[in-house]
Amino acid sequence: MSEPVAEELLDVTVTVNDVPRHARVPARRLLSDFLRHDLGLTGTHVGCEHGVCGACTVLVDGAPMRACLMFAVSAQAHAVTTIEGLGTIEAMGPVQQAFTECHGLQCGFCTPGFVTTITAFLEDNPEPTQDEAREAISGNLCRCTGYQNIVKSVLRAAEIKAERS
Amino acid sequence: MTTQMFGAPIRRKEDPRLVTGGGKFLDDLGRGALAAAFVRSPHAHAKIVDIDVTDALDVDGLVAIYTHEDLPGRVGEPLPLLIPHPTLTHGRTQHALAKDEVNHVGEPVVMVVARDRYLAEDACARIRVDYEALPPVVGIEAARAADLLVHDDVPGNIAAHMLQEVGDVEAALANAPHVLELDLAIERSACMPMEGKGVYARWDADREELRIYSSTQTSTGVRAAVAAKLGMPLAKVECIAPDVGGGFGVKINHPWPEEVLVPWVAKTLGVEVKWVEDRREHFISSAHERGQLQQVRVGFDDDGRLLGLDVKFWHDNGAYTPYGIIVPIITSTQLLGPYKPGTYRCEFWSLYTNTVLVTPYRGAGRPQGCFAMERTMDAIADELGLDRAEVRSRNFIQPSEMPFDHGLLFQDGRPLKYDSGDFPASLDKLKALVGWDDFAEYRDRARVEGRKVGLGIGCYVEGTGVGPYEGGHIQIETSGRVNVSTGLTSQGQGHETAFAQVVAQELGVPIEDVFVTTGDTRRMPYAVGTFASRAAVMSGNAIALAARNVRAKALRIAADALEVAADDLEIVDGIIRVKGAPDTQMSLGTVSVMSNPLRYAFDEAAKAATQFAGSNDPDKPPVADDDEPGLEGRDFYSPTQATFANGMHAAIVETDPVTAEINILRYCVIHDCGTMINPMIVEGQVHGGVAQGVGGALYERMVYDESGQLLNASFMDFLMPYASEIPHIETDHLETPSPLNPLGIKGAGEAGCIPVSAVIASAISDAEGFAITSMPISPVELWELRQRHASGEISSLRGRAPYPSEPSDPTTTRT
Numbered sequence: 001m002s003e004p005v006a007e008e009l010l011d012v013t014v015t016v017n018d019v020p021r022h023a024r025v026p027a028r029r030l031l032s033d034f035l036r037h038d039l040g041l042t043g044t045h046v047g048c049e050h051g052v053c054g055a056c057t058v059l060v061d062g063a064p065m066r067a068c069l070m071f072a073v074s075a076q077a078h079a080v081t082t083i084e085g086l087g088t089i090e091a092m093g094p095v096q097q098a099f100t101e102c103h104g105l106q107c108g109f110c111t112p113g114f115v116t117t118i119t120a121f122l123e124d125n126p127e128p129t130q131d132e133a134r135e136a137i138s139g140n141l142c143r144c145t146g147y148q149n150i151v152k153s154v155l156r157a158a159e160i161k162a163e164r165s
Numbered sequence: 166m167t168t169q170m171f172g173a174p175i176r177r178k179e180d181p182r183l184v185t186g187g188g189k190f191l192d193d194l195g196r197g198a199l200a201a202a203f204v205r206s207p208h209a210h211a212k213i214v215d216i217d218v219t220d221a222l223d224v225d226g227l228v229a230i231y232t233h234e235d236l237p238g239r240v241g242e243p244l245p246l247l248i249p250h251p252t253l254t255h256g257r258t259q260h261a262l263a264k265d266e267v268n269h270v271g272e273p274v275v276m277v278v279a280r281d282r283y284l285a286e287d288a289c290a291r292i293r294v295d296y297e298a299l300p301p302v303v304g305i306e307a308a309r310a311a312d313l314l315v316h317d318d319v320p321g322n323i324a325a326h327m328l329q330e331v332g333d334v335e336a337a338l339a340n341a342p343h344v345l346e347l348d349l350a351i352e353r354s355a356c357m358p359m360e361g362k363g364v365y366a367r368w369d370a371d372r373e374e375l376r377i378y379s380s381t382q383t384s385t386g387v388r389a390a391v392a393a394k395l396g397m398p399l400a401k402v403e404c405i406a407p408d409v410g411g412g413f414g415v416k417i418n419h420p421w422p423e424e425v426l427v428p429w430v431a432k433t434l435g436v437e438v439k440w441v442e443d444r445r446e447h448f449i450s451s452a453h454e455r456g457q458l459q460q461v462r463v464g465f466d467d468d469g470r471l472l473g474l475d476v477k478f479w480h481d482n483g484a485y486t487p488y489g490i491i492v493p494i495i496t497s498t499q500l501l502g503p504y505k506p507g508t509y510r511c512e513f514w515s516l517y518t519n520t521v522l523v524t525p526y527r528g529a530g531r532p533q534g535c536f537a538m539e540r541t542m543d544a545i546a547d548e549l550g551l552d553r554a555e556v557r558s559r560n561f562i563q564p565s566e567m568p569f570d571h572g573l574l575f576q577d578g579r580p581l582k583y584d585s586g587d588f589p590a591s592l593d594k595l596k597a598l599v600g601w602d603d604f605a606e607y608r609d610r611a612r613v614e615g616r617k618v619g620l621g622i623g624c625y626v627e628g629t630g631v632g633p634y635e636g637g638h639i640q641i642e643t644s645g646r647v648n649v650s651t652g653l654t655s656q657g658q659g660h661e662t663a664f665a666q667v668v669a670q671e672l673g674v675p676i677e678d679v680f681v682t683t684g685d686t687r688r689m690p691y692a693v694g695t696f697a698s699r700a701a702v703m704s705g706n707a708i709a710l711a712a713r714n715v716r717a718k719a720l721r722i723a724a725d726a727l728e729v730a731a732d733d734l735e736i737v738d739g740i741i742r743v744k745g746a747p748d749t750q751m752s753l754g755t756v757s758v759m760s761n762p763l764r765y766a767f768d769e770a771a772k773a774a775t776q777f778a779g780s781n782d783p784d785k786p787p788v789a790d791d792d793e794p795g796l797e798g799r800d801f802y803s804p805t806q807a808t809f810a811n812g813m814h815a816a817i818v819e820t821d822p823v824t825a826e827i828n829i830l831r832y833c834v835i836h837d838c839g840t841m842i843n844p845m846i847v848e849g850q851v852h853g854g855v856a857q858g859v860g861g862a863l864y865e866r867m868v869y870d871e872s873g874q875l876l877n878a879s880f881m882d883f884l885m886p887y888a889s890e891i892p893h894i895e896t897d898h899l900e901t902p903s904p905l906n907p908l909g910i911k912g913a914g915e916a917g918c919i920p921v922s923a924v925i926a927s928a929i930s931d932a933e934g935f936a937i938t939s940m941p942i943s944p945v946e947l948w949e950l951r952q953r954h955a956s957g958e959i960s961s962l963r964g965r966a967p968y969p970s971e972p973s974d975p976t977t978t979r980t
Contacts, residue, residue, distance in 0.1 A: 026283070028283065036193075037196060037281075041186070042186070042188075042190075043185070043186020043188070044186075045360070045410070046192070047360070047444070047880075048444040050879055052880035052881050082186065083185065089181040092181065092184065092185065096181075096185055099180065103846070103849050105183060105184065105657075106411075107359065107657025108179070108188050108657065109358075109411060109657075111183055111184055112186055115184060135888075138887045138888045141359065142359070142888075143358055143359050143853070143885070144411055145849060145853055145856075146852030146856035146894060146917075148852050148891075150888065151888065
C-alpha cells in the first residue's frame with residue numbers, strides 16, 4: 001500500500017456578484033461546486049451534472065452558462081452572477097418578482113436557472129412575444145409547472161423591467 | 166373585514182425565498198459534512214464473488230469503506246416491506262448493501278465515506294468487485310415466460326396475483342350482443358424530480374441523539390424506519406424534510422438504503438455525513454413505474470352500454486417490492502373511471518424483473534388503467550359507429566347515483582365508493598371548451614389542405630385523500646404570530662400558502678401572520694406523508710379543525726375577560742371584538758398572554774393583558790381545571806374513506822403526413838377536485854400533471870437492453886419535455902364539494918397526468934384512422950404503424966372516410 005497522494009490545489013479568483021472571491025481548489029472542481037460548497041452560495045442548483053437541465057445556469061460576464069460544465073479555474077478573472085446577485089426578498093429583480101406574481105414555480109429547484117436565463121434573455125430582447133418567451137426557456141427543464149406560468153413570467157418580467165426603467 | 170382567503174388565488178408565501186436563492190434543499194445543508202458515495206452493481210443479475218478495497222485505501226481524504234459484512238444487526242437485514250398484502254405472497258426487499266447477490270444494475274454494493282464527494286468517487290473507482298454474472302430477466306414478457314427467475318425461490322417470477330370480481334362477468338360476456346378484445350400496453354417511465362434524493366445526518370454525542378434531514382415525502386416514516394434499524398428510541402431520532410425539489414412519488418418509499426446507511430455511519434463515526442444522489446444514480450437505483458401489459462375483454466349492447474368488463478394485466482414491479490403492490494391495485498380499481506361496468510372482473514400478476522424497483526409515480530397505476538378503459542370506450546364507439554363522447558355519456562354514473570359503491574376494495578382497504586361528482590356536467594363543459602361538435606368540420610377543412618388532425622378524449626376518476634390521518638397544531642404567540650405545523654411534507658405543492666389560507670379563514674387573522682411548518686418531526690411527530698393527492702384533504706382539514714379549537718379557546722378566554730358571551734364575539738384581522746360594538750375588543754396576541762399565567766411584561770401584548778387581570782378569581786388556580794396554558798389547538802382528521810376527484814381532457818393533435826411528427830395543437834382540461842383552497846395552485850398542479858402526462862405519452866420511456874442495462878440513464882437520452890414540447894393548456898373547473906370532510910375538498914395533485922396517454926392515443930387514432938394501442942409513441946413508431954396499416958396488418962377504424970392517399974415518395978413536399 002502506497003502513501004496517499006494529496007491532490008494539487010490551484011488558486012482561483014472570481015468576481016461573484018460583484019465581490020472578488022478567492023479559493024484554493026483542485027483543477028477538476030466544478031464551478032457549480034465552487035459556488036455552492038466553497039463560497040456557500042447554494043442558490044445555484046445541480047440537477048443533472050451534464051449540462052442538460054439548466055438548473056445550475058449562472059451568468060458569466062452576463063452570458064448564461066452551465067455552472068456544472070465549467071471548472072472553477074476556468075472562471076478565473078471572470079465575473080459570475082448567481083441567483084443571489086439578482087435580487088433579495090426585499091428588493092427582487094424583475095424576473096424574480098414576475099415569478100412570484102405568475103406562479104412561475106412550484107418546488108423552486110429549477111427556478112434559479114430559469115431566472116438567470118431569462119434575465120440574460122431580456123437584456124437581448126426586452127419585448128418578447130409569447131413564442132419568443134417559450135423559445136427562450138426551452139433549454140431549461142422544469143418538472144413541476146408545465147412551463148405555462150414560466151412563459152407568463154417571462155412576459156410579465158419584461159413589463160416590470162420596462163416599468164422600472 | 167378580513168379579505169376572503171379560502172378560495173382566493175393568492176400568491177405563494179414560499180416564493181420570495183425560493184426565487185432569490187434562499188431555498189434550503191438537502192444539498193444546501195451540511196456544508197463541510199463528510200460525503201458518501203456508492204459502488205453500484207454494473208450487472209442486472211449476478212453473484213458477488215469478492216470485493217477488494219485495497220487500492221482505494223490510497224485515496225487521500227478517505228474515511229471509511231463498508232460492505233454488507235460490516236453492517237451490524239438490523240442494519241444488515243433486508244429493508245422492510247412497507248405495505249404487505251395477502252396477495253403479495255412473495256414479497257422481497259433488498260439489503261442496504263447487497264448481500265451475495267445483486268438483482269439490478271445500480272444496486273448499492275459498497276459504501277465509501279470521504280472528505281468530499283470527488284474523493285469518495287475516486288475511492289469507489291478503485292474498488293474491485295468480482296461478480297459471477299447470471300442471466301437476467303428483462304421486460305414483462307420474459308418475466309411472464311419465467312424461463313429464468315429473478316429470485317430462485319419465487320416461482321414464475323410472480324410476486325403477487327390478485328383477482329377481484331363483481332357480478333358474473335363470463336355470463337355477461339356470453340350474453341352480450343357485442344364483445345371486443347384489446348391489448349393495451351404502457352411502458353416504464355419515472356418521476357424524475359429535478360432534485361434527486363439525498364440524506365444528511367448529524368450525531369449529537371452529548372445528547373446521544375440523531376438528526377436526519379432527508380429529501381423525502383415522509384419524514385415521520387424515515388424517522389421511524391431509521392430508529393428501528395439502528396435500534397434507537399424514537400425519542401432520540403428526529404427527521405426533517407427541508408425544501409424538497411419535487412417528489413412525484415419516488416421519495417415516498419422509505420427507508421431507501423442510503424437513508425439507513427448515512428445515519429448509521431453518522432452515529433457510528435460521530436460525524437456529519439451527507440449523500441446527494443447524482444442523476445445517473447437516480448436513474449439506476451431509485452424507482453420507476455408504469456410498465457404494464459393489459460388485456461381487456463368487453464361486452465356491450467347496441468347502444469354502447471357496458472355489460473361486462475374483464476381485465477387481465479401483468480405489472481413489472483422490478484427487482485424488489487418494498488412498497489408492496491399499491492400500483493397494480495390502483496390500476497385494478499381505478500380503471501373503471503366515471504363508468505358503470507355492468508359486471509367487472511380484474512386479475513393481475515405483479516412480476517419480478519432484474520430492473521429498478523417500482524414505487525408509485527404521479528397517477529400511480531391510474532394512467533395505465535385510464536388508458537385501458539378509455540381506449541376501450543373509443544373501440545366501442547368505433548365498433549358501433551357512435552360518437553365517442555356519447556358512448557362515454559351513456560355509461561356515466563349519474564349525479565343522482567352518488568355516493569356510488571363499486572363493490573370493490575380500494576388501495577386503502579376501504580370500499581371503492583365515489584363520494585361526489587357530476588360527470589355529465591363535466592363532459593358538457595369539456596365539449597364546449599374544445600369545440601367537440603364543430604371538430605368534424607375543422608378536420609374536413611384540414612384534410613382538404615393535406616393535413617391530418619385528430620380529436621381525442623379521456624375521462625378519469627381519482628381516489629384522493631386516503632387516510633389514515635394527518636394532524637394540525639396551531640399556536641398563537643403574544644405578538645399575534647400564528648404558528649401552524651403539520652407532519653406531512655411539501656415538494657412544491659404550495660402547502661405553506663394553502664394551509665395558511667385555511668388558518669387565516671378559520672381564525673380570522675391576516676395571512677401574513679400565519680407561518681406554516683411541514684415535515685418536521687420535532688413539530689408534529691404524527692403524520693403519514695405527501696402522496697396520493699392527500700395533503701390538502703388530510704392536513705387541510707386537520708388544520709381547519711385545530712384552528713376551530715384555538716378559536717373556541719380564544720373566544721372563551723376573551724368572553725370571560727370582556728364579560729360578554731362568546732357567541733357575541735367575532736375575530737377580524739386578528740382582533741376579537743363584540744359583534745356590533747367593535748370598540749370592545751382585544752387582540753389574539755393579548756389572549757395569548759392571558760391564556761398563559763406566566764405574564765412577565767416582555768412585550769406590549771403582555772402589558773395590554775394586565776388590564777384584564779382583575780377578572781381572575783384568587784381562590785382558583787390560574788389555569789382552569791379543564792384547560793391548558795397557552796393559546797394552542799391541535800386536532801387530527803381521519804376520513805372514513807378516500808375522496809374521489811375527477812376530470813376530463815380533450816386534445817387536438819396533428820400528425821405530419823410525411824414525417825409522422827406528432828404535434829399537440831390544443832389541450833383542454835375540465836377538473837373537479839371539490840372546493841378549491843387556491844385555484845391558482847390547483848391550476849398549477851393541473852399544468853404540471855399534463856406536462857408529465859405529455860412526457861409519458863410521447864417522449865419518456867426506460868430503454869433496457871436484453872442484459873438489463875438502462876441505455877438512456879441521462880437527461881440527454883431520457884427525453885423529458887422542455888417548454889417547446891408542452892402545449893398551452895386550457896382549463897375550466899367544476900366544483901362538486903366532497904360530503905366527506907368539513908372543507909369539501911378533494912385532492913388535485915396527480916389528476917393532470919392520468920388521462921394524457923389515453924387522450925393523445927385517441928387523438929392520433931382519430932387523425933390516422935387506425936387504433937393506437939401502446940404508449941408512449943414516437944414519430945418513428947407511428948411511421949411504422951402506418952406501414953403496417955397500409956399493408957393491411959392493422960385494420961382501419963370503421964365508419965371513417967378514407968384519408969387522401971399517402972405521398973408515395975417520402976421526399977415529396979407538402980404544398
